[in-house]
Amino acid sequence: MANQAEPVTMATAFAEDAEAQARFRAHKRYLAWRGRLLPVAAVAIFLLLWWQAVEIFDIQPFIAPSPVAVAKVLYDRFDMLMANLLPTAIEAVSGFILGNLAAITLATAFVYRKTMEEALFPIAVMVNTIPVVAKAPILVLLLGNGMEPKIAIAAIICFFPTLVNMTRGLRDVRAEQLELMRILSATPREVFLRIRVPNALPYLFSALKIAASTAVIGAIVGEWIGSTKGIGALIIQSTYNFDSPLLYATIVVGSTFSALFFGVISLAEKRLLRWNVAHNA
Structure with a gap:
């Protein structure tokens, strides 16, 4: 009798395990679709409320155009908007790369040279406290x-958050890990690559996601000073001409690019940090 009951029990266990896995996959698909649909629904509700507010309160177009007017400008002047987005995108991405590379390099130096951190970190804090609108004219001069001053502004804005996060990530290593590497006679390079860098990656990507948005802001602010093309220049021109639909359309284009840039960094984070249990949770 025991031999006959055993296969039944095992079959039941396998069936229950298959059902649990199916429920888990279904729940995971539900979460994925919810993550996609909720932002779309929120944007749709916001646009509907915006449109209704313009219609009900009879807001003048030069103050706040309707979403329909903005969409018409996006469609009719799409080529012109993309032509102005291109230099802004180049400036933002170039500043993002340069600023973060400089921050990662200096953070590495700070971890191994405490004296350098004590000397240079206060200067980095002081530079970071200067408003962007004050830095822009100086860099233009x-x-x-x-494009150079716009790239420099974007790089400076990206620099400080990455410097702080990368320094903390490289330094915030458990003593047990360092002791184990010492016992294994690991070289300083092996300790850096196998312990410090993997530990710093979650901190780094947190800073990179912030920098992806602020780099675009820096490029746009830089274009406000002495530029005839770009999203920032188009914002100034449409403001002075009281062309509110074009102003809003320009803001939509700039914000969309910033969101896409943020999404690319987030996707890279998910791909590269699959090993990080805390991140995936």
Whole structure:
């Protein structure tokens, strides 16, 4: 009798396990679809409320155009908007790369040279406290009216958050890990690559996601000073001309690019940090 009951019990266990896995996959699909649909629904509700507010309160177009007017400008002047987005995108991405590379390099130096951190970190804090609108004219005077000052502004804005997070990530290593590497006679390079860098990656990506948005802001602010093309220049032109639909359309284009940039960094984070249990949870 015991031999006959055993296969039944095992079959039941396998069936229950299959059902549990199916429920888990179904719940995971539900969460994925909910994560996609909720933002879309929120944007749709916001646009509906915006449209209703313009219609009910009879708001003048030069103050706040309706979403329909903004959509019409996006469609009719799409080529012009994309032509102005291109330089802004180049400036933002270039500043993002340069600023973060500089921050990662300096953070590495801070971890191994405490004296350098004590000397340079206060300067980095002081530079970070200067408003962007004050930095922009200085950099324009130093670098001219080309892309260089816009890239520099974007890089400076990206620099400080990455410096702080990367320094903390490289340094915030458990003593047990360092002791184990010492026992294994690991070289300083092996300790850096196998312990410090993996530990710092979650901190780094948190900073990179912030920098992805702020780099676009820096490029746009830089274009407010002495630029004839770009999203920032188009914002100034449409404001002075009281072309409110174009102003809103320009803001939509800039915000969409910033969101896409943020999404690319988030996707890279998910791909590279699959090993991080705390991150995936």
